[in-house]
Amino acid sequence: MKNTIRLIMIIIFAFLYVPGFAAGAEAFHYGKQNEVLGRVSRYTVSNNESLYEIARWYKTGFNEIVAANPGVDPYVPGKGRTLILPTAWVLPDSNRDNGIVINVSEMRLYYFYRQQGIRLVKTYPIGIGDEGADTPEGKFKVTEKIVHPSWYVPASIRKEKPELPEVVLPGPNNPMGDYAMRLSLRTVLIHGTDVPWGIGKRVSHGCIRLYPEDIKELFHSVPLGTKVTIIKQPVKAGLSGNRVYVEVNEDTEQKTFDYLGELRNLLKRKGLIDRINPTTLKAAVRKKSGYAVDVSM
Numbered sequence: 001m002k003n004t005i006r007l008i009m010i011i012i013f014a015f016l017y018v019p020g021f022a023a024g025a026e027a028f029h030y031g032k033q034n035e036v037l038g039r040v041s042r043y044t045v046s047n048n049e050s051l052y053e054i055a056r057w058y059k060t061g062f063n064e065i066v067a068a069n070p071g072v073d074p075y076v077p078g079k080g081r082t083l084i085l086p087t088a089w090v091l092p093d094s095n096r097d098n099g100i101v102i103n104v105s106e107m108r109l110y111y112f113y114r115q116q117g118i119r120l121v122k123t124y125p126i127g128i129g130d131e132g133a134d135t136p137e138g139k140f141k142v143t144e145k146i147v148h149p150s151w152y153v154p155a156s157i158r159k160e161k162p163e164l165p166e167v168v169l170p171g172p173n174n175p176m177g178d179y180a181m182r183l184s185l186r187t188v189l190i191h192g193t194d195v196p197w198g199i200g201k202r203v204s205h206g207c208i209r210l211y212p213e214d215i216k217e218l219f220h221s222v223p224l225g226t227k228v229t230i231i232k233q234p235v236k237a238g239l240s241g242n243r244v245y246v247e248v249n250e251d252t253e254q255k256t257f258d259y260l261g262e263l264r265n266l267l268k269r270k271g272l273i274d275r276i277n278p279t280t281l282k283a284a285v286r287k288k289s290g291y292a293v294d295v296s297m
């Protein structure tokens with residue numbers, strides 16, 4: 001019982017202390033020879049830290065930090081333990097003009113934009129639709145931006161939870177957080193959350209959730225009419241200079257997905273298949289670490 005209470009207190013403390021998570025996402029320059037963002041690094045656990053708060057501090061989702069550190073207790077990883085920070089991502093194989101690309105397979109959002117003619121991208125971890133309420137694929141636009149949104153509880157959710165009111169007003173218990181962007185498919189929104197530990201999980205009813213500090217930054221950056229493309233790409237491949245990188249994310253929604261076969265097909269389409277080490281490629285598929293891995297010959 002004492003251990004259970006301790007774990008609960010760790011999580012509560014980590015996510016109530018919002019000021020520590022105020023830093024904005026890094027802006028990366030990208031191009032045909034520069035398709036890998038960031039780099040993998042290491043982190044030594046301090047007292048009373050959980051993977052949840054470490055993930056949030058380093059702009060990763062729960063799914064990413066768990067995949068990168070298999071076998072580690074997410075609640076009590078242990079003081080002094082060295083973790084892999086999965087902070088290197090291959091750009092999705094999608095339209096990279098100005099706009100948002102959401103890859104539900106890796107639970108990550110990419111915002112492509114230009115500043116003084118330079119192509120830049122920022123990336124954020126997200127929470128997505130739970131099984132049976134999957135976040136839909138397709139091409140959409142941002143049609144409405146709402147500060148301090150009210151949540152009009154869908155009838156389907158009230159049927160599951162009849163204790164909920166018809167409308168949840170803005171405030172700390174509103175599951176939409178402080179900012180929301182409605183898409184042209186009006187039932188789907190990109191919004192904040194009152195449960196930050198759900199980022200990197202399938203927890204929503206189809207909407208896309210971001211950490212409170214991330215949605216605030218994205219909300220003020222994205223204009224109305226911005227294109228939003230939602231895709232499913234468990235495997236990605238790209239160049240960083242003359243090196244070939246792949247990223248393999250386990251997608252529990254696509255239970256029969258052929259990771260190795262699809263990755264080989266992708267490398268062939270990009271003209272990179274003759275530049276990779278087959279053994280390293282198979283190891284990357286086997287591990288499904290969720291971050292960019294060099295598989296060059």
